[in-house]
Amino acid sequence: MKLLLIGMSHRTAALELRERFAVDDPRPALEKLLASDEVAEAVLLSTCNRTEVLLLCHDLEAARLRLQGFFVRELGRDGVGSFGQLAPSLYELVGHDAVRHAFRVASSVDSMVVGEPQILGQSKDAYRAAVECGACGPVLSRLYQRAFATAKRVRNETRIAERPVSVARVGVELAEQIFETLEDKRALLIGAGEMTELALEALRSHGLSKVSVANRTRERAAALASRFEAEAHGLSELSTLLTDADVVLTSIGGHEPVLTEPLLRAALRDRQHRPMFVIDLGVPRNVHPEVEKLDEVYRYDLDDLQTVAASNEAERRREVDHAEAIVREEEQRFDGWLTALGAVPTIRDLRARAESIRQAEIDRLLPRLGLSSEAEQGVDALTRALVNKILHAPLSRLRAEVEREEGLANLEVARSLFGLDDGGANGGPDPDEDPSDEGGGNAPS
Amino acid sequence: MALLLHQATTGLYLLAAIASALAVGMASPRSARVGVGILAAGFATHTAAWLALHALPETPSLTSLPLAVSLMAWVGTGAYLLMLMFVRGSLLVMAVAPLAFAGAFFASVALPGAEPPAEGTDSLWSHLHVLLASSGLALVGLAAAAGLLYDVQHRAIKAKRRARLRLPLPPLEALDRVNTVALLTGFVLLTLGLLSGVAWVEAVEQRLWPGTLHANATLAAWAVYAVILAVRYGARLGAHQAALSSASGFALLLVAVVGVRVLA
Numbered sequence: 001m002k003l004l005l006i007g008m009s010h011r012t013a014a015l016e017l018r019e020r021f022a023v024d025d026p027r028p029a030l031e032k033l034l035a036s037d038e039v040a041e042a043v044l045l046s047t048c049n050r051t052e053v054l055l056l057c058h059d060l061e062a063a064r065l066r067l068q069g070f071f072v073r074e075l076g077r078d079g080v081g082s083f084g085q086l087a088p089s090l091y092e093l094v095g096h097d098a099v100r101h102a103f104r105v106a107s108s109v110d111s112m113v114v115g116e117p118q119i120l121g122q123s124k125d126a127y128r129a130a131v132e133c134g135a136c137g138p139v140l141s142r143l144y145q146r147a148f149a150t151a152k153r154v155r156n157e158t159r160i161a162e163r164p165v166s167v168a169r170v171g172v173e174l175a176e177q178i179f180e181t182l183e184d185k186r187a188l189l190i191g192a193g194e195m196t197e198l199a200l201e202a203l204r205s206h207g208l209s210k211v212s213v214a215n216r217t218r219e220r221a222a223a224l225a226s227r228f229e230a231e232a233h234g235l236s237e238l239s240t241l242l243t244d245a246d247v248v249l250t251s252i253g254g255h256e257p258v259l260t261e262p263l264l265r266a267a268l269r270d271r272q273h274r275p276m277f278v279i280d281l282g283v284p285r286n287v288h289p290e291v292e293k294l295d296e297v298y299r300y301d302l303d304d305l306q307t308v309a310a311s312n313e314a315e316r317r318r319e320v321d322h323a324e325a326i327v328r329e330e331e332q333r334f335d336g337w338l339t340a341l342g343a344v345p346t347i348r349d350l351r352a353r354a355e356s357i358r359q360a361e362i363d364r365l366l367p368r369l370g371l372s373s374e375a376e377q378g379v380d381a382l383t384r385a386l387v388n389k390i391l392h393a394p395l396s397r398l399r400a401e402v403e404r405e406e407g408l409a410n411l412e413v414a415r416s417l418f419g420l421d422d423g424g425a426n427g428g429p430d431p432d433e434d435p436s437d438e439g440g441g442n443a444p445s
Numbered sequence: 446m447a448l449l450l451h452q453a454t455t456g457l458y459l460l461a462a463i464a465s466a467l468a469v470g471m472a473s474p475r476s477a478r479v480g481v482g483i484l485a486a487g488f489a490t491h492t493a494a495w496l497a498l499h500a501l502p503e504t505p506s507l508t509s510l511p512l513a514v515s516l517m518a519w520v521g522t523g524a525y526l527l528m529l530m531f532v533r534g535s536l537l538v539m540a541v542a543p544l545a546f547a548g549a550f551f552a553s554v555a556l557p558g559a560e561p562p563a564e565g566t567d568s569l570w571s572h573l574h575v576l577l578a579s580s581g582l583a584l585v586g587l588a589a590a591a592g593l594l595y596d597v598q599h600r601a602i603k604a605k606r607r608a609r610l611r612l613p614l615p616p617l618e619a620l621d622r623v624n625t626v627a628l629l630t631g632f633v634l635l636t637l638g639l640l641s642g643v644a645w646v647e648a649v650e651q652r653l654w655p656g657t658l659h660a661n662a663t664l665a666a667w668a669v670y671a672v673i674l675a676v677r678y679g680a681r682l683g684a685h686q687a688a689l690s691s692a693s694g695f696a697l698l699l700v701a702v703v704g705v706r707v708l709a
Contacts, residue, residue, distance in 0.1 A: 011559070175614060177598065177602060177613070177616055177617070178602065178617050178618065179616055179617075179618045180532075180533070180616045180618040180619045180622070253521065268683070273682070273683035274684075275617060275618070275684065278502065283668060292603070295599075295685045295686065296683045296684065298602050298603065300605065304605045307605065308605065330662070349696045
C-alpha cells in the first residue's frame with residue numbers, strides 16, 4: 001500500500017490557475033476517483049491557496065496515471081490543457097513525503113501566512129467530506145487524526161500563531177493592550193478608505209460597537225455612517241467628537257493634518273486624560289507627528305502598523321524550525337504505525353495456521369478419549385492457551401521488528417519458517433486490524 | 446511553629462518570584478499563572494503563620510518591625526489575589542511576588558528577635574496604627590507595582606516595538622484601574638493610620654506630634670500621596686504621570702516607614 005499526493009498551491013501555481021481547480025464540494029469528485037480500482041482511499045483538500053488529493057493505492061504507477069487524468073479531466077475547468085502543460089504547476093509526493101506534507105499543511109507551516117488558523121478547519125472539512133462519501137478508510141483516517149494532533153501540538157508548543165500579521169489585526173491587538181475591553185469604547189472614523197474600514201471591522205468583531213463618522217461634508221459622512229450604523233458628523237465637530245472617541249481611525253485626503261497637537265491636547269483635557277488610540281491610515285498622514293508628545297495619545301500610522309505586522313511575521317517564521325521538528329516526530333510515529341501494518345497479514349495467517357492445527361488435533365483426539373463435555377471444554381481451553389502462549393513471543397517480536405524498515409525481511413523469514421505461503425489463509429493487509437493489537441484474549445501477560 | 450510557617454511562606458514567595466521571573470524571561474504567560482498559584486499557596490501559609498503567631502503564649506508586639514512588615518506583605522498579597530478576581534492581571538505577579546518575598550524574608554529573619562509588647566506599646570491605638578498603616582503601605586505598594594508595569598507597557602506601545610516586548614502585559618486601562626483603586630484605598634488607610642498614630646502618641650506622651658524622623662518622613666510621604674490624588678482627581682494628571690508618581694511616592698514612604706527604622 002502506497003500513499004500518493006498530487007496538488008498545487010500558492011508556491012507552485014498562480015491564482016489564475018488555482019482558481020480553475022477550486023472545488024466547492026469534494027464529494028462527487030471523490031466518488032468518481034474511488035470508482036477506479038487503483039484507488040483505495042482518498043481525501044481532496046481545496047482552499048483558496050491549494051488543491052490537492054492524497055490517496056492510498058496498491059499500484060503506485062496506475063494510481064499516478066489515474067490521478068493525473070483526474071486532475072485534468074475532473075478537477076480542472078475552463079480548458080486547463082494537457083497534463084504535460086499542467087505538470088510544472090503541480091507537485092507529487094510519495095510515502096513519507098506525502099505524510100509529512102499533510103502534517104505540514106494541517107499545522108499551517110506550509111501556508112502563505114504561516115500560522116494562520118483557517119487551514120486546520122479546512123483540512124478537517126476535507127477529511128469529514130471524505131468520510132461522508134466513504135472515501136476515507138482506516139489509513140487516511142489515522143493519518144488525518146495524527147495530522148490534526150500534530151497541528152494542535154504545533155499551536156500549543158510553538159509561537160507560530162501568537163502574533164497578528166495583518167495591519168487590521170495589529171490594530172486590534174494594540175487596542176487590546178491599551179483598553180481592557182472594547183465593548184464600552186467609541187470609535188471615530190475620519191474619512192474613508194479600504195484599510196480604515198478593514199481596521200474598523202476588525203475592531204467591531206472584537207466588541208467595539210459605538211461608531212461616529214466625520215467627513216468634510218455631512219452627506220459623505222452620512223453615506224459612510226449608514227454602512228456602520230453610525231452617527232454622521234462634519235469635520236467642524238471634531239473637537240467635540242474627540243472628547244468621546246477612544247479609538248480614532250483617520251484616512252482623509254488633503255495635505256494638512258486634520259488632527260493637531262493643540263486639538264488633541266484640548267480633547268484630552270475634556271476627557272480627563274483617558275487614553276486615546278489613533279490609527280492614522282491617511283497618505284499623506286492626517287495626524288501631526290507632534291501628537292506623539294501627548295502622554296495619553298498612542299498614534300500609529302500605516303508604516304508603524306506594517307512594521308509591527310512584518311516583525312510579527314518574522315517572529316512566526318523563526319518558529320517554523322520548532323514546528324518542523326514536531327512534524328518530523330509525528331511523521332515518524334505515523335510511519336511506524338504504517339510499517340507495522342505490513343505485518344498484519346503474516347500475523348493473521350500465523351494465527352490462522354496455528355488455530356487450524358489445534359482444531360484438527362482436537363477433532364482427531366477428542367472422540368477417541370471419550371471425555372465428559374466439561375472435560376472436553378477444559379482440553380479446548382488448554383490447547384487454546386498453549387497456542388497463544390507459544391505464539392505470543394514470535395508475534396510480539398515480529399511487530400517490533402517491522403516498525404524498523406530493515407525488519408521487514410523478517411516477515412518473509414516468518415512466512416517461510418511457518419510455511420504460510422504453502423496454502424491456507426492469505427490476503428492483503430486488513431488495516432482495520434491494528435498491528436499493535438494483541439488479539440487472542442488468552443495471551444500471557 | 447509560627448517561625449517555621451513564616452519560613453515556608455518565604456520559600457513559597459521566592460518560588461513565585463522565580464516563576465514570574467521565568468515568565469518574563471521565557472515570555473510565558475503560563476509561568477505567570479503558575480507564579481500566581483504559588484503566590485496563593487504562600488498567602489495561605491502566611492495566613493496560617495499569623496494564626497500560629499497568635500497562639501503563642503507570648504505574642505510578639507505588632508508594633509515590632511518584623512511583624513509590621515510581615516503584615517504588609519500579607520495584606521499586599523491578599524489584596525493582589527483579590528484584585529485578580531476583577532482584573533486580568535496575572536502578569537502583575539512579577540512585581541508583587543518579589544515584594545512579598547522581601548517582606549516575608551525580612552520578617553522570618555528578624556522575627557526571633559521580636560519582643561513581647563513593652564509597657565505602653567500594647568494599646569488599642571498602637572494596634573490600630575500598625576494595622577492601618579501597614580495595610581495602607583501594602584496597598585500603595587500594590588499601586589506602585591501596577592504603576593511600574595504601566596510605565597513599561599506605556600513605553601513599549603509608544604516606542605512601537607510591540608513585537609520586541611513578547612510578554613503580553615495587562616492592558617493600560619486595567620493597570621490604571623488597579624493603580625487607582627489600590628492608591629485610593631491605601632491612602633484612606635494611611636490617613637487613618639496616621640490619625641491613630643497621633644492618638645497613640647497623645648495617649649502615651651500627652652502630645653500630638655512626636656517629631657521623630659519616622660513621623661516627619663511619613664507625614665511628607667502622606668502629603669505626596671495627597672497631592673497625587675488631588676491632582677489626579679482634579680483631572681490635571683494623566684494615567685501615566687499618576688503611575689509614575691505613585692511609584693515614587695511608595696519609594697519615599699518605604700524609606701520613611703521601614704528605612705528610617707532599619708537605620709535607627
